[in-house]
Amino acid sequence: MVAMPARSPENQDERNKDEKSSYFNLPALDISLAFPQATPASVFPPCTSDYYEFDDLLTPEEQTIRMKVREFMEKEIAPIMAKYWERAEFPFHVVPKLGALGIAGGTIKGYGCPGLSISASAITAAEVARVDASCSTFILVHSSLAMLTISIGGSELQKNKYLPSLAQLNTIGCWGLTEPNYGSDASALQTTATKVAGGWILEGQKRWIGNSTFADVLVIFARNTSTNQLNAFIVKKDAPGLQATKIENKIGLRIVQNGDILLKKVFVPDEDKLLGITSFWDINKVLAASRLIVAWQPIGISMGVYDMCHRYLKERRQFGAPLAAFQIPQQKLVQMLGNIQAMILVGWRLCKLYEKEKMTLGHVSLGKAWITLKARETVSLGRELLGGNGILTDFLVAKAFCDLEPIHTYEGTYDINTLVTGREVTGIGSFKPAALNQRSRL
């Protein structure tokens, strides 16, 4: 028997040196060369997930914008998204191109905004999310939260001042409700707004605020110390006392720059208070509309995952046949497809209820919660179908799988949305433990 040399620290150092020179300095092999049998998501798969021909339910204008967004996302975003996602960096160079798509501002009419139908706005969110959920969240926060709040709560002067450049994405918005100690319980938030001569002093902290590290216009919610109600303020990027720090180490939506915001005696002039937001109920009006758009993000994510799996199963061969020829992969694929058709129909029905001004907070909360639940099942099946490549960002599914997790949590977690609908259908709120409810009644 040959004795192995002892692994002394010196030997280990030598081994490390050798390994470094032979492996670590080499660039990783391009995925198409390393795994030639299946096409990566940088060449995005054709849309095969619209099985029940949802297009038939859309107007010609809605169909046109859907195709325009789909083509843009497949051509411009698909080739770059995995790298930006891995580096957790934002691709600033695509912002003007996203602006030129004419989707920011969604349903807002006038002030340079596109005035889309709610269905068009929802479908564009899905089409963006189909290719990249981070991109979709960037637009959602900017458009369906920041811009919508200005549109609902702002004066004519404020709308004319802020909305046109936000619609072009020449300036970027963010929306700060959540605080470190008030997430699901956001209506109890503690950032304060105190009246002083000529304006307001904001003092407090925000957490998780998307786009906040680079936003020009920060819509911040704070408790009015005179009325004890929640109000909204437009804070400018360079306001003294404002600090936004990027939250690191996220496992999903890594391209989105979420920030912790510190507000230390930040002065906001009277002209930047949104007079139409006088309580949490006004914020709920924004949330109802934005939640409908959020509900379409998991639909888009699931469609992209299905499309990817559909192509992959035909390309990848094992045991002498494409994976698509085996019964178990087919069953999983069809389960995903069924989920997607049902999700689309629920999302579409919500749009129609919204158009007729019949959609309630309970309706949309049920929709967002249920669609996200089905999307989680769908991407999880997709992740199984791709085997080892199901954990690589190159083939979309792993990235989409991770991106869905924050969407399960933001705009009301699955639980909170369930409780919103539960309150509506029973007439009994169950957000607080019974003992606390009892106390608050006394």
Ligand SMILES: Cc1cc2nc3c(=O)[nH]c(=O)nc-3n(C[C@H](O)[C@H](O)[C@H](O)COP(=O)(O)OP(=O)(O)OC[C@H]3O[C@@H](n4cnc5c(N)ncnc54)[C@H](O)[C@@H]3O)c2cc1C
């Ligand atoms: C990627 C990302 C982006 C975000 N972007 C923004 C943004 O741009 N602006 C913004 O203002 N916020 C943003 N948020 C914040 C988001 O809205 C909150 O994370 C969400 O409301 C949940 O709050 P929390 O994380 O503090 O969880 P918690 O409220 O601490 O909840 C933790 C768990 O407890 C459960 N729970 C809490 N209360 C109850 C209850 N009463 N009954 C039953 N279960 C309960 C929840 O369902 C959850 O499972 C973002 C979050 C993420 C992750």
